[in-house]
Amino acid sequence: MNFSDYLFLFAGMGAVTYFPRALPLLYLAHKKLPQGLIDWLGLIPVAVLSALLAPSLFTDATERSLSFGKTELLVAIPTLIFALKTRSLGGTVLLGMLLYWLAGIFI
Amino acid sequence: MKHGAAAAWPICLGYFPIGLALGVLAQQAGLSWWAVALMSVLVFAGSAQFICVAMLAAGASPSAIIFTTFIVNLRHTLMSSALAVYLVGVPRKFLAFFAYGITDESFAVNMARFRDGNWDRWHALVVNQLSNSAWIIATIAGTLVGQFVPQGAFGIDYALTGMFICLLVFQLQGRIYLITGLLAGFIAVIWYLLIPGDSYIVGASVVSATLGYLLKCRYRRSQ
Numbered sequence: 001m002n003f004s005d006y007l008f009l010f011a012g013m014g015a016v017t018y019f020p021r022a023l024p025l026l027y028l029a030h031k032k033l034p035q036g037l038i039d040w041l042g043l044i045p046v047a048v049l050s051a052l053l054a055p056s057l058f059t060d061a062t063e064r065s066l067s068f069g070k071t072e073l074l075v076a077i078p079t080l081i082f083a084l085k086t087r088s089l090g091g092t093v094l095l096g097m098l099l100y101w102l103a104g105i106f107i
Numbered sequence: 108m109k110h111g112a113a114a115a116w117p118i119c120l121g122y123f124p125i126g127l128a129l130g131v132l133a134q135q136a137g138l139s140w141w142a143v144a145l146m147s148v149l150v151f152a153g154s155a156q157f158i159c160v161a162m163l164a165a166g167a168s169p170s171a172i173i174f175t176t177f178i179v180n181l182r183h184t185l186m187s188s189a190l191a192v193y194l195v196g197v198p199r200k201f202l203a204f205f206a207y208g209i210t211d212e213s214f215a216v217n218m219a220r221f222r223d224g225n226w227d228r229w230h231a232l233v234v235n236q237l238s239n240s241a242w243i244i245a246t247i248a249g250t251l252v253g254q255f256v257p258q259g260a261f262g263i264d265y266a267l268t269g270m271f272i273c274l275l276v277f278q279l280q281g282r283i284y285l286i287t288g289l290l291a292g293f294i295a296v297i298w299y300l301l302i303p304g305d306s307y308i309v310g311a312s313v314v315s316a317t318l319g320y321l322l323k324c325r326y327r328r329s330q
Contacts, residue, residue: 001163006142009169013159014149016177022206026199028191039323043220043316046278047291048185051311052272054292055299064300075265076272080206083273086217087218089117096269098161101262 030061071107109231114220118212118234120239121270122153124263126242129156130249136164140250147243151207155179156246182308186214193221197228208235215274222280249311283326287319 057076060067079096133143150156155176162172186209194202213235220226279285295311
């Protein structure tokens with residue numbers, strides 16, 4: 001692929017990435033939102049994060065099957081406790097990485 | 108600037124290993140550093156970029172890659188909508204620029220900060236753009252030095268998972284949030300097991316937020 005092939009591909013990807021990010025914001029930020037919608041949207045972050053996270057902890061990606069013994073899940077437990085106690089994002093990331101690294105060596 | 112940077116550094120830390128990994132894979136798939144740079148600037152969406160590299164390596168057509176990107180990134184409509192609550196009446200020019208940097212990570216960090224108060228759109232923009240810079244640098248670095256980094260070194264594969272765990276904790280502001288989170292995780296796992304593709308993210312989010320909202324309404328009425 002040459003430069004213009006890449007430019008076409010990435011510009012296309014960029015456009016379909018950008019518009020879902022921009023249009024709701026451009027539209028909704030200048031509307032008076034009903035309280036019900038605000039309440040619903042307030043639950044979206046926790047829902048999205050949990051939906052992103054849970055399959056990576058409880059399922060095997062290659063077979064798409066349920067799995068309760070993954071290293072990811074094992075490491076998630078102390079990482080979660082640390083996050084609850086300290087509420088430190090950087091610290092949690094570092095501890096999770098450290099534990100996952102050690103688990104890879106010793107398990 | 109300082110507050111934004113303090114909020115952004117864990118994202119940058121998390122992006123670095125992932126960006127490096129993407130750079131390495133892209134280089135192995137035959138992309139040169141400038142192509143990766145172009146992609147990170149124009150697209151700035153980690154999961155879509157990984158998929159793009161894998162599809163390029165498999166010889167997929169540009170239209171298939173663009174369509175897949177669209178599907179994978181549809182979840183950002185939800186995040187953009189949720190951010191709108193805190194950006195009411197902000198000039199459209201600002202919003203149009205701000206929207207470029209809405210990712211899973213910057214969204215979660217900014218939402219947690221907005222809710223705690225003491226946060227404004229400029230801080231949020233700093234978080235977005237610093238994360239973006241770290242991402243661009245990391246992905247380019249990956250193409251240049253990536254082959255010297257051993258696979259799985261220092262637990263870098265866990266950086267995003269660790270970040271999501273802590274961002275999830277930030278969101279647990281009461282019983283209804285906990286219930287919604289548990290529901291979302293449960294539904295996402297079932298959805299993921301039963302339905303191929305990535306629809307589980309948007310699907311489980313919408314269903315669980317709706318259930319959580321209905322529970323909240325019912326609880327309020329019974330008060």
